[in-house]
Amino acid sequence: MTTPTHVVSAGVDLFADAVAAQAVDVTRVDWRPPLPGTEADLAAVVGDPRRHAANERAVAAMLGVTARLVDVAPASEVLGLQRGQFLHAGPPITWDRASGPMRGALMGGAALEGLVTDPEDAVALFESGSGVELEPCHHRRTVGPMAGVVTPSMWMFVLEDTTTGARTHCSLNEGLGKVLRYGAYGPDVLTRLGWMRDVLGPLLQSAVRSVRDSTGPVDVTGILTQMLQMGDEAHNRNRAGTLMMLRDLAPAMVASGRDSTDVAEALRFIGSNDHFFLNLAMPACKLALDAARDIDGSTMVVAMARNGTDFGIQVSGTGNEWFTGPAQVADGLYLGDFGPEDANPDIGDSAITETAGIGGFAMATAPAIVRLVGGSVPDALATTRRMHEITLEENPRWTVPVLEFQGVPTGIDVTLVCRTGILPQINTGMAGAKAGVGQVGAGLVNPPLEIFPKALTRLAERARVARVD
Structure with a gap:
């Protein structure tokens, strides 16, 4: 009998370990059966004759978007927010279920808007519900990092396809x-927000409009393409993106005619804030994914978002319905003396980056990210490869040099998640569980498993109805 020179092992590692112990090369395939209880729904959805064409349409729509920065303006103007209205990250939530960091951000937002003098006094305001309204950012074509709180006087980046x-x-x-x-x-915190409202916002508006009207709007999608070649993954590493944005806007900021001290402080603030471009990457990804919404039969995920209590997804073929489960605590690295007991469950709309194929899906293009979120460089490479198993396509614009310029995995497919049991990988910051604490670390996290079978069930119901009709 000839000893094999190479063995492919699928499933449990017991066999693979035994073969490897005999000095035979082994390729381990991360295979597992479909998630329990999904068999009938998978059959209905996979057998839906609309699915293939619908997913092709969704992916094409997403990849066809080019996001450009066309304006910066107050939320009251571009979103129609009124006094007492607050946007927040993630699926819908009420004050009584809100986590510590969500409550802290709402309390600070109430003080910023003059609804209370002391943020602590906002607790009674939100408990009563009198004169205040909470709404997800996603419901107004907006995304917000971490708690994601937006109030009427906050200035907003405006991106356009x-x-x-x-x-x-x-x-x-x-x-x-x-x-x-x-x-x-x-x-x-409130002093900084006041400066951003009174100085930074108007200065950026002047610069963005000047660039838009003279040479054309800043191409945010183009910057994303370049920064992925320069070691950023556009979620927790945005250093190159921030500097490229500053390159495009700094001359107009200097030539704005505004007070030179204000301009210098703004340039210093942006230049020292490596995450500044994140707030452009996020709406660029949402703009692309929103183009893929509401396509009957499509199984593509168009939003992943967390409010610190719930993790929710939305799917192209199921409209605006949220499928939710409990948000998980990230596994990662902590600042100072903080530890796992100090961390709140995952929070923020920033997982829109992973939904579009960057962030945690593109960790192979930014191996240095492991120094912030944990893991190893081989882990980063393996993560990007693994995400290809649950996605519909590769993005030819956004490529990974170390993987021979392979496009990032794009278009999470509910059926593939349920068939493989592989969950999307997200890298994220971690907020303190108590209101007022701030950031305690950064790490890696996955969505709760049960939300994908929930979405699959709704897709199956629609597929069966469509077949009858």
Whole structure:
């Protein structure tokens, strides 16, 4: 009998370990049976004659979007937010279920808007519900990092698809540490937000409009293409993207005629905040994914979002319905003396980057990210390869040099997640569980398993109805 020179092992590692112990090369295939209880729904959805063409349409629509920065303006103007209205990250939630960082951000937002003098006084305001309304950012074509709280006076980036004129929005990035989006609301947080409202926002508006009207809007999708070649993955590493954005806007900021001290402080603030471009990457991804919404028969995920309590997804073929489960605590690295007991479950709309195929899906293009979120460089490479198993396509614009410029995995397919049991990989910041603490670390996290079978069930129901009709 001839000893094999190479063995492929699928499933459990016992056999593979035994073969490897005999000095035979082994390729391990991460195979597992479909998620329990999904067999009938999988059969209905996979057998839906609309599915293949619908997914092709969804992917083509997503890849056809080019996001450009066309304006910066207050949320009251571009989103129609009124006094007492607050947007937040993730699926819908009420104050009584809100996590610590979500509550902290809402409390700080209420003080910023003058609804209360002391953020602590906002607790009674939100408990009563009198004069305040909470709504997900996604419901107004907006995304917000971490707590994602948006109030009427906050300035927003406005991105537009040049072909369709569709728009999406995101607030300006405050930086890391003790900031509102991580649930901090101290005097320094409010002072910074006041400066962003009174100085940074108007200055950026002037620069963005000047560039737009002279040489054309800043091409955010193009910057994303370049930064992925330069070691960023556009979720927790945005250094190259931030500097390229600053390159495009700095001359117009200097030539704006505004006070030179204000311009210098703005340039210093953006230049020292590596995450500043995140708030452009997120609405660029949402703009692309929104183009793929509402396609009957499509099984493609168009949003993943967390509010610190629930993790929710939306799917192209099921409209605006949210499929939710409990948000998970990330596994990662902690700042200072913080540990797992200090971390809140996952929070934020920033998983829109992974939904579009970057962030955690593109970790292979940014191996240095492991120094922030944990893991190893081989883990980063393996993650990107693994995400190809649950996605519909590769993005030819966004490529990974170390993988021979293979396109990033794009278009999460509910059926593939349920068939393989492989969950999307997200890299994320971690907020403190208590209101007011701020950032405590960064790490890796997955969605709760049960939300994908929930979405599959709804897709199956629609497939069966369509077949009868």
